[in-house]
Amino acid sequence: MPAMETTGAGGVATAARSATTRTPGPTPRGAGRRQRTFEQANRRLKWAMLAPAVLFVGLMIVFPLVFTLNLSLTDAFGAVNADSAHIGLRNFGDALGDTRRFWPAARRTLVFTVGAVVLETVLGLALAMLMRKPFRGMRWVRTVLIIPLLATPVAIGILWLLILDPTNGIANHLLEAVGAPRQEFLGSVGQSLPTLMLIDVWQWTPMMTLLLLAGLTTLPEEPEEAALVDGANAWQRFRYVVLPMLGPTLATALVLRAVDALKTFDILYATKGAGGGSDFEVETLNVYAYGLTFDYQEYGLAAAVLVLFTLFIIGVVVLLRRRGGRKNA
Amino acid sequence: MSTSSQPLSRRAFGRLAAAAAGAGALSACSSGGGKPSADAPLRIMAINHVWSQAVKRRTVEFEERIGRRVSMTLLTADQLASSYNVKLNASGTDVDVMMVRALQEQLLFGHNGWLADLSDRVANDARFAWDDFQEAPRQASVTAGKVLSVPVVTERPALYYRKNLVADLGGPPRTLEALMEGARELTRRKDGFYGYVGRGQRSGAVSQWSSFLYSYGGDFVVDGKSGIGSPESVAAYEFYGRLLAGSGPPGATNMSLEQAMPIFAQGKAAFFVDADAIYSSFLDPKVSRVRETVGFAPFPAGPAGAKPHNIPSWSLGINTFSRLRDDAWEFIRWAAGPEMSAALQKDGIPGARSSVWADPKALSAFPPELAEAMRLNAERGVGYDRPRVLQVGRARDIVGRPLVAGILGQSVRPVVRDADAEFADFLVRDNRHKES
Numbered sequence: 001m002p003a004m005e006t007t008g009a010g011g012v013a014t015a016a017r018s019a020t021t022r023t024p025g026p027t028p029r030g031a032g033r034r035q036r037t038f039e040q041a042n043r044r045l046k047w048a049m050l051a052p053a054v055l056f057v058g059l060m061i062v063f064p065l066v067f068t069l070n071l072s073l074t075d076a077f078g079a080v081n082a083d084s085a086h087i088g089l090r091n092f093g094d095a096l097g098d099t100r101r102f103w104p105a106a107r108r109t110l111v112f113t114v115g116a117v118v119l120e121t122v123l124g125l126a127l128a129m130l131m132r133k134p135f136r137g138m139r140w141v142r143t144v145l146i147i148p149l150l151a152t153p154v155a156i157g158i159l160w161l162l163i164l165d166p167t168n169g170i171a172n173h174l175l176e177a178v179g180a181p182r183q184e185f186l187g188s189v190g191q192s193l194p195t196l197m198l199i200d201v202w203q204w205t206p207m208m209t210l211l212l213l214a215g216l217t218t219l220p221e222e223p224e225e226a227a228l229v230d231g232a233n234a235w236q237r238f239r240y241v242v243l244p245m246l247g248p249t250l251a252t253a254l255v256l257r258a259v260d261a262l263k264t265f266d267i268l269y270a271t272k273g274a275g276g277g278s279d280f281e282v283e284t285l286n287v288y289a290y291g292l293t294f295d296y297q298e299y300g301l302a303a304a305v306l307v308l309f310t311l312f313i314i315g316v317v318v319l320l321r322r323r324g325g326r327k328n329a
Numbered sequence: 330m331s332t333s334s335q336p337l338s339r340r341a342f343g344r345l346a347a348a349a350a351g352a353g354a355l356s357a358c359s360s361g362g363g364k365p366s367a368d369a370p371l372r373i374m375a376i377n378h379v380w381s382q383a384v385k386r387r388t389v390e391f392e393e394r395i396g397r398r399v400s401m402t403l404l405t406a407d408q409l410a411s412s413y414n415v416k417l418n419a420s421g422t423d424v425d426v427m428m429v430r431a432l433q434e435q436l437l438f439g440h441n442g443w444l445a446d447l448s449d450r451v452a453n454d455a456r457f458a459w460d461d462f463q464e465a466p467r468q469a470s471v472t473a474g475k476v477l478s479v480p481v482v483t484e485r486p487a488l489y490y491r492k493n494l495v496a497d498l499g500g501p502p503r504t505l506e507a508l509m510e511g512a513r514e515l516t517r518r519k520d521g522f523y524g525y526v527g528r529g530q531r532s533g534a535v536s537q538w539s540s541f542l543y544s545y546g547g548d549f550v551v552d553g554k555s556g557i558g559s560p561e562s563v564a565a566y567e568f569y570g571r572l573l574a575g576s577g578p579p580g581a582t583n584m585s586l587e588q589a590m591p592i593f594a595q596g597k598a599a600f601f602v603d604a605d606a607i608y609s610s611f612l613d614p615k616v617s618r619v620r621e622t623v624g625f626a627p628f629p630a631g632p633a634g635a636k637p638h639n640i641p642s643w644s645l646g647i648n649t650f651s652r653l654r655d656d657a658w659e660f661i662r663w664a665a666g667p668e669m670s671a672a673l674q675k676d677g678i679p680g681a682r683s684s685v686w687a688d689p690k691a692l693s694a695f696p697p698e699l700a701e702a703m704r705l706n707a708e709r710g711v712g713y714d715r716p717r718v719l720q721v722g723r724a725r726d727i728v729g730r731p732l733v734a735g736i737l738g739q740s741v742r743p744v745v746r747d748a749d750a751e752f753a754d755f756l757v758r759d760n761r762h763k764e765s
Binding site for chain 1: 720726737
């Protein structure tokens with residue numbers, strides 16, 4: 001007899017649950033046993049089906065997180081597997097007390113994210129509104145629009161480096177042709193971050209456009225038609241009818257894009273190299289953590305910076321979701 | 330028989346899953362001990378450099394000799410360093426021969442125990458002739474008394490100049506002051522043309538700036554303490570900053586070799602100081618517009634004389650975790666041996682063997698003016714071009730800050746004071762790491 005039916009409260013509860021699903025009326029003994037075995041196997045089966053996903057999450061997400069958290073509490077240097085001592089929260093204190101690299105990197109991360117995402121949202125929404133109604137050549141426009149999304153960030157970085165080269169780049173030739181002064185772009189300490197924000201906008205505005213366009217196509221037309229009948233102009237219909245209805249899509253697109261922008265690394269590294277430029281001018285938290293790991297081999301401090309960075313991202317997501325939720329309520 | 334139909338309890342299932350996961354993880358992580366099969370290739374990771382390309386073209390000869398396939402992966406310097414960090418932190422066996430920068434990575438890799446000790450192999454191999462390697466590169470291969478690498482490519486700075494432009498200046502500058510004056514004069518003459526181009530990135534510029542530093546009488550470290558705050562070092566910082574700020578192209582602080590070289594090759598600059606190993610780029614009609622006018626000169630003298638660096642830019646080592654260490658050593662014997670060194674130097678790739686440098690035939694591939702400049706620079710050379718510390722990356726970031734301030738036209742002295750204090754603290758920490 002299966003142990004579950006004879007021992008413990010859990011077994012009784014399980015039996016009771018099984019009884020509720022059983023067919024009423026007398027059942028032959030053998031058939032009842034088979035039925036019970038099938039139900040128990042069924043219950044186990046769900047664990048078997050879940051196991052690959054649980055294992056994957058455990059190995060690929062939970063283990064690295066726990067490992068990084070543990071590493072952040074050590075003075076690991078040189079090699080991850082070298083002898084290291086647990087030093088409590090000292091790495092976190094060092095990072096949070098570092099006004100030369102950590103806090104400027106945090107500020108740049110925020111500036112880059114806010115600047116790029118706001119521009120991408122505004123431009124993406126404007127383009128989505130323009131493309132909302134079918135027009136001739138719409139398929140071509142949509143195809144062209146996704147080209148920047150298909151290119152790899154490193155290729156984009158090299159492409160823009162060549163275009164914006166202060167001496168040999170085509171951008172300065174064009175500026176000269178229209179009588180504008182030459183610019184240093186990525187060669188300048190002051191212009192590098194804004195230039196990279198604009199490159200990010202060039203690359204990711206199409207994604208915002210496509211997301212918002214998908215949201216716009218699902219909106220009902222009646223409220224807008226009613227507003228039109230009531231005499232609302234185009235701006236009023238957009239501001240008071242379309243935008244509130246688009247809220248949930250907009251909030252989701254913002255969260256997705258903001259998290260991605262916070263984590264930007266490849267294009268910064270491809271254009272400015274290790275350390276985010278000669279004056280650390282584009283060093284974000286991601287670039288800083290990479291430098292600590294691969295250039296300085298200070299694994300304990302790097303892990304602490306990454307833990308703080310993860311908390312920072314979670315904070316931004318929670319903030320955006322709360323604000324999005326409040327607006328949609 | 331009832332047991333056979335009993336389903337697994339939840340706990341038993343959990344144990345089974347954990348055991349399966351553990352076994353899976355172990356089998357994935359394990360390197361599979363024991364001797365590798367005859368089919369396993371000898372894996373070489375190398376920089377994408379003319380030396381590696383030339384060796385790769387010749388590997389069939391080596392494969393036939395040892396009866397094993399060779400797999401050679403060529404990467405950029407940054408990619409190579411990151412790959413080593415990832416692979417060797419996991420005690421990876423999937424790399425046998427490692428091409429390393431002796432002055433950048435060797436101290437740290439030695440500290441981590443990632444490079445096999447080659448002392449006995451080089452000492453017991455008369456044909457390999459370890460003593461034939463130049464003194465400075467040979468010394469750079471030794472860490473804590475152990476030979477951890479074998480130098481294969483050496484490098485000195487050369488002064489590249491435009492013959493047609495310096496004719497009325499009395500020829501190429503022989504002193505740093507003459508270089509400054511010539512660069513300023515030529516910048517003044519033509520709009521959109523620059524008297525001097527060179528590396529200006531905080532970290533990337535440090536190695537080329539080292540020759541200016543030594544020629545001004547300064548050094549990175551003096552008696553174990555920071556030397557970058559000395560009057561000589563400050564003068565070297567100020568000179569380099571003035572040179573690029575006054576005569577360099579815009580955006581110089583974002584320039585490493587990849588950005589600076591095309592400006593000279595496109596004929597937009599008069600002088601360029603960088604590694605002598607890149608001279609062929611200016612003779613290649615596909616990328617150079619200065620093929621007919623480029624000249625080569627030794628590094629100019631500063632107040633303390635001409636003291637360029639003469640360093641092993643790339644060396645070969647063996648991964649401690651490799652299971653093909655004997656074959657890896659055979660590869661090093663072949664690739665860094667006297668015959669191969671002579672053959673490659675005849676193709677214009679400067680190596681580290683004294684016997685090859687002494688052979689006029691081996692220098693025939695170089696333009697005569699460059700060969701003479703290389704010979705003089707090697708004679709006068711200092712054996713390192715960056716601080717010799719464990720954390721070279723952090724050291725370069727600190728030492729390079731005043732360079733950037735100078736290039737940006739800011740006052741160098743306060744930045745040097747700050748960097749000097751930071752470097753002094755850094756050296757204390759670095760020494761502590763060395764002793765740990």
